[in-house]
Amino acid sequence: xxxxxxKRTDVNELGEFGLIEHLTKRFPIKNKSxxxxxxxxxxxxxxxKMMTVVSTxxxxxxxxxxxxxxxxxxxxxxxxIVNLSDIYAMNAMPKQVTMSLAFSNRFSVEALEELYxxxxxxxxxxxxxxxxxxxxxxxxGLIISVTAIGEAEKDKxxxxxxxxxxxxxxVTGDLGAAYLGLQILERExxxxxxxxxxxxxxxxQSYLVRRQLKPEARREMIKEFSKAELVPTxxxxxxxxxxxxxxxxxxxSGVGAFVEESGVPIHPDAEMMAIKFQMDPITCALSGGEDYxxxxxxxxxxxxxxxxxxxxxxxxxxxxxxxxxKLHTKGGNIHPIKAQGWNHFKGNE
Amino acid sequence: xxxxxxKRTDVNELGEFGLIEHLTKRFPIKNKSxxxxxxxxxxxxxxxKMMTVVSTxxxxxxxxxxxxxxxxxxxxxxxxIVNLSDIYAMNAMPKQVTMSLAFSNRFSVEALEELYxxxxxxxxxxxxxxxxxxxxxxxxGLIISVTAIGEAEKDKxxxxxxxxxxxxxxVTGDLGAAYLGLQILERExxxxxxxxxxxxxxxxQSYLVRRQLKPEARREMIKEFSKAELVPTxxxxxxxxxxxxxxxxxxxSGVGAFVEESGVPIHPDAEMMAIKFQMDPITCALSGGEDYxxxxxxxxxxxxxxxxxxxxxxxxxxxxxxxxxKLHTKGGNIHPIKAQGWNHFKGNE
Numbered sequence: 138x139x140x141x142x143x144k145r146t147d148v149n150e151l152g153e154f155g156l157i158e159h160l161t162k163r164f165p166i167k168n169k170s171x172x173x174x175x176x177x178x179x180x181x182x183x184x185x186k187m188m189t190v191v192s193t194x195x196x197x198x199x200x201x202x203x204x205x206x207x208x209x210x211x212x213x214x215x216x217x218i219v220n221l222s223d224i225y226a227m228n229a230m231p232k233q234v235t236m237s238l239a240f241s242n243r244f245s246v247e248a249l250e251e252l253y254x255x256x257x258x259x260x261x262x263x264x265x266x267x268x269x270x271x272x273x274x275x276x277x278g279l280i281i282s283v284t285a286i287g288e289a290e291k292d293k294x295x296x297x298x299x300x301x302x303x304x305x306x307x308v309t310g311d312l313g314a315a316y317l318g319l320q321i322l323e324r325e326x327x328x329x330x331x332x333x334x335x336x337x338x339x340x341x342q343s344y345l346v347r348r349q350l351k352p353e354a355r356r357e358m359i360k361e362f363s364k365a366e367l368v369p370t371x372x373x374x375x376x377x378x379x380x381x382x383x384x385x386x387x388x389x390s391g392v393g394a395f396v397e398e399s400g401v402p403i404h405p406d407a408e409m410m411a412i413k414f415q416m417d418p419i420t421c422a423l424s425g426g427e428d429y430x431x432x433x434x435x436x437x438x439x440x441x442x443x444x445x446x447x448x449x450x451x452x453x454x455x456x457x458x459x460x461x462x463k464l465h466t467k468g469g470n471i472h473p474i475k476a477q478g479w480n481h482f483k484g485n486e
Numbered sequence: 487x488x489x490x491x492x493k494r495t496d497v498n499e500l501g502e503f504g505l506i507e508h509l510t511k512r513f514p515i516k517n518k519s520x521x522x523x524x525x526x527x528x529x530x531x532x533x534x535k536m537m538t539v540v541s542t543x544x545x546x547x548x549x550x551x552x553x554x555x556x557x558x559x560x561x562x563x564x565x566x567i568v569n570l571s572d573i574y575a576m577n578a579m580p581k582q583v584t585m586s587l588a589f590s591n592r593f594s595v596e597a598l599e600e601l602y603x604x605x606x607x608x609x610x611x612x613x614x615x616x617x618x619x620x621x622x623x624x625x626x627g628l629i630i631s632v633t634a635i636g637e638a639e640k641d642k643x644x645x646x647x648x649x650x651x652x653x654x655x656x657v658t659g660d661l662g663a664a665y666l667g668l669q670i671l672e673r674e675x676x677x678x679x680x681x682x683x684x685x686x687x688x689x690x691q692s693y694l695v696r697r698q699l700k701p702e703a704r705r706e707m708i709k710e711f712s713k714a715e716l717v718p719t720x721x722x723x724x725x726x727x728x729x730x731x732x733x734x735x736x737x738x739s740g741v742g743a744f745v746e747e748s749g750v751p752i753h754p755d756a757e758m759m760a761i762k763f764q765m766d767p768i769t770c771a772l773s774g775g776e777d778y779x780x781x782x783x784x785x786x787x788x789x790x791x792x793x794x795x796x797x798x799x800x801x802x803x804x805x806x807x808x809x810x811x812k813l814h815t816k817g818g819n820i821h822p823i824k825a826q827g828w829n830h831f832k833g834n835e
């Protein structure tokens with residue numbers, strides 16, 4: 138009775154980012170304490186002395202995780218990490234999280250305890266406090282919603298829309314490993330389903346599997362920035378794949394980018410596994426997703442501050458928007474980079 | 487593979503509040519900015535000059551709402567209101583909300599637009615900004631998670647664990663109407679399902695139905711408190727039924743309560759409908775839920791400040807814990823009040 142049946146536009150026609158923009162474009166900002174609303178890794182609220190930074194993410198069973206190969210403890214850990222990553226991407230420090238759960242009666246108290254052990258481990262590791270939440274039942278499956286709250290000094294907040302032509306583009310850590318970890322787990326699941334007697338041996342690929350199941354957020358980088366007195370000119374976390382995040386950062390900043398393929402960090406295990414799966418390693422790095430590394434830009438004169446920081450890779454330069462977003466391959470060719478973020482809107486009912 | 491199958495305790499054995507306590511009891515508070523964690527209507531964070539107050543709630547299709555009789559616009563409105571109510575219950579003013587949605591491909595862009603129209607209406611009505619969120623797909627159904635962020639001066643925050651013996655117990659508005667509205671909607675749904683040709687006529691019961699589908703939060707009361715320079719000694723919002731909230735407030739404060747049945751406000755429409763459904767009106771008021779009124783206590787010397795405030799009812803007194811929590815009926819009897827909150831843990835899978 139309640140649903141509008143007159144016109145029906147499928148959400149896939151807009152895509153995730155198009156949909157959010159479409160649904161929220163008319164919302165005005167009324168409070169002067171609201172410094173940044175929708176459109177960055179986190180919202181920014183003026184709290185008087187400091188800025189309060191807020192980010193939220195929802196994880197849905199069957200869409201974001203598969204309990205066939207995801208231990209609940211790891212899932213609890215990861216659900217906190219993905220939110221902390223958004224706070225670090227604002228150059229802020231997370232301090233509190235809230236966690237809401239909806240779960241079917243398939244989940245026992247012991248299963249929920251495992252999940253909370255992971256949440257507890259993440260809170261302990263990153264010095265954040267669990268301060269609230271909601272638990273309720275669901276007709277089917279497990280849904281997790283986490284909100285992270287952080288703080289930063291007013292002049293330290295870094296947005297994604299402030300990259301400037303001439304800035305250097307940098308990334309932390311290596312890319313594509315989490316995606317390849319997922320491919321391994323999916324392959325083992327299929328083997329298990331067709332022959333439940335075979336136990337998977339994931340030891341050899343522990344790096345890739347760990348990057349998928351138990352990612353970390355880049356707190357130490359934010360601390361290093363602070364020590365080096367470096368404030369990036371723009372920053373975004375890499376959750377949907379490097380290419381997609383480069384697109385967001387460039388589009389929001391009104392600039393283009395020139396990226397060296399040789400500058401994109403890929404772990405040797407990821408490189409080997411990509412080849413084994415007959416995939417191109419750079420494609421995995423560009424489109425893989427779930428890396429939770431930081432993509433950021435710095436003013437050229439700040440190069441001395443990052444040069445000696447371990448785990449930071451300079452991989453390109455910000456150029457005029459008219460020059461587009463391009464990859465200079467190891468073979469010497471120049472290709473436009475296509476944004477291929479995740480499209481989760483493929484459910485069924 | 488991932489679930490612990492060794493021991494299985496059903497969550498119903500603990501109940502919602504027992505479960506939260508069980509799962510979160512080991513979480514230590516590490517940040518000195520965390521003033522209040524789990525255990526009140528909202529968390530309280532010290533932001534330097536002001537306090538930041540954070541509350542979150544999850545609404546699940548098939549558990550919290552039925553789209554057979556809930557217009558999506560009303561649902562969007564209500565999902566914001568239930569969170570604002572928690573912020574007001576801390577004597578704080580909400581300023582921002584985030585909203586995360588998971589929805590199956592049954593939902594069109596037009597359907598989501600309706601939902602967001604309701605969110606927008608609530609934001610406009612209560613002067614809050616939508617500052618973030620997440621949209622994703624779900625294998626089945628609609629799940630909404632809202633987080634509200636508010637602020638208050640440090641000495642104005644009101645907790646639920648600070649009621650004192652001798653305080654007067656007050657309530658805003660009237661109770662039980664939302665529950666009776668739900669009964670009407672459920673009855674009409676059954677009639678519709680058995681005979682789809684019959685269109686429901688809800689006009690006559692518009693007050694009760696509105697209290698269920700489009701509740702409001704008690705902002706004006708928080709403003710009145712401020713004008714009257716009144717700071718309640720304790721406060722909680724009534725989402726799970728008056729009896730349940732009296733229990734929380736008393737348990738957390740280490741006190742008992744003596745409530746006059748004649749002091750519990752019930753709207754004439756609710757009284758009439760309860761009788762029509764062969765229910766006791768006071769039972770509906772005590773156990774109904776979803777009223778989103780405020781239950782609060784005041785120091786006896788503050789009675790002059792509330793006496794002339796419209797829509798505030800003095801209904802009892804805080805007594806020693808040893809005296810228990812009791813209702814003095816209109817018939818002159820004294821009964822212990824039993825907490826009968828909602829038990830949502832009755833899903834199926």
